Amino acid sequence: MAALDAQRGATRRTFLLGGAVAGVGAVAAIGIDAAVAARGQDAAASTPLNGEATVPFHGAHQAGIDTDAQAHVSLIALDLHDHVDRDGLRRLMRTLTDDAARLTRGEAALADTEPELAVAPARLTVTFAFGPGLVARTGAVAPSWLRPLPAFSIDRLRPEYGDGDLLLQIAADDPVTVAHAARMLLKDARAFAAPRWVQQGFRRAHGTERPGTTMRNLFGQVDGTANPVPGTAAFDEVVWAGEGWLVGGTGVVVRRIAMDLDTWDHLDRPGRDQAVGRSQSTGAPLTGTDEFDEPDFAATDAIGFPVIPDFSHVRRSRPDDPAQRIFRRGYNYDQTPAAGQLSDAGLLFVSFQADVDRQFVPIQRRLDELDLLNTWTTPIGSAVFAAPPGCAEGGFIGEGILS
């Protein structure tokens, strides 16, 4: 029993060291780990709770982009009231920034009527991103790609999941924390803006699997293997914008992709693997054995056909041009089905890239032209935003165009 607890402690330490805690925090975590190992069960009670873990709000970049994805998310798009001008936007973003800075530290926001719900940040991040309408009101020059995506033939877009002036991405490992932060931010935004849409998503709960494990979508597929890794030069190049007020910020694409679990059920394992070009069991390309093996698109089978079919998702989505890369940070959704249906499920596709037109659109065009996976997936929502850079203490998100 003691050994088991020690093992748990070690697992937690690994996570803390790899995640939000560094410096003094890491030393403390090691100390606690050693105590657990030494004293066994008694000390387990002093193991830090994940609810206490925080992700710094302030910095060159906003948190919630290169942050290891938390278990729960609320994506909320707001429409600005007609009367809100540049000065109003400044007041709005100052207030929301202060709320976010406090809540992500595990402190109540000013005028928080439920401060008891703020004490467990559980790696809470709040990420703000501006839609074209908001940027227009500031008088700033918007990046050329900040506009609705071009229409794709596979799209069946519903207006209730599209566009918006201001995006809040609120994510934490605890759904109560997310709900409280969302409520607080929406109350403080009420004088300036109203919710246009809310989309909630989830991944595996915290502690269910090792941090860094690629998520699986509700088709069972390993989803996001090709992502650049935060902290690498490749990630920085893909994600962070380098021009104008958006330096240190990024472009955000949100797509709601309905997944037809009923027709997917018709497909047996070989068919599923062919549609994706990867093995559902391991996520490995059909030419490899490990999830992170590079797909070999030239490999052919005994009768000369490509091992990874030309129509497969991995073949169609993989760019030949290295500039066409994106960073995906999506979530599953699974909501109340319509009468007579078993499920209303899918993927909240969220991608970050410095230039949406240069990086995202070419990939989506190829998938629009041909991707067997389109048989079972349908984009039903679409929105594009620009996430400004982060801010220092005392500053606010968006100050580059609002102050």
Add this chain to the structure above:
Amino acid sequence: MTLRTLRFGALALVAVLALPGCAGGTAPAPAAESTSFVSSDVWVKAADGGMSAGFGELSNTGDTDLTVVSATSPATSSMQLHETVPNEAGQMVMREVEGGFVIPAHGSVELAPGGNHLMFMDVTSPLRAGDETTITLTFSDSSTAEIAAPIKEFAGANENYDGGAGESGSAGDTDMGH
């Protein structure tokens, strides 16, 4: 003097009000800034006009009690120090506190919706959410403190105002804020 920075955004600074007198003679001495007062998380409820209120934590780092006897803000023609108490009907009403807010030595007083608060009696320039306003407190020793308070939209803090002590009349029932 010491500037105590508490938390980003939340902070209220004890500002420099008193400058060493440069004109000798008959002019009344300018109010000295309190050296033992610290505030934190002070905020004011947004209002276009009428009444509003300010809340937060007032602390005393000194060895003797500190008594807030009055408050002013450029946003209102007058301010009062209020407490919230039950009236004879058992209804919670707010009224001017007698003797001011006493902040005990090395202690603090919490001003909160439904409790003690700094009452803006007549908002003359709109308190707009996301802006800041200034509250100047005066203590019984004539020292003062200036607080920068963020303005927040807030649905609560709608206590009835019992304007005259002992009155049970219609002078009250003023919905604070809007």
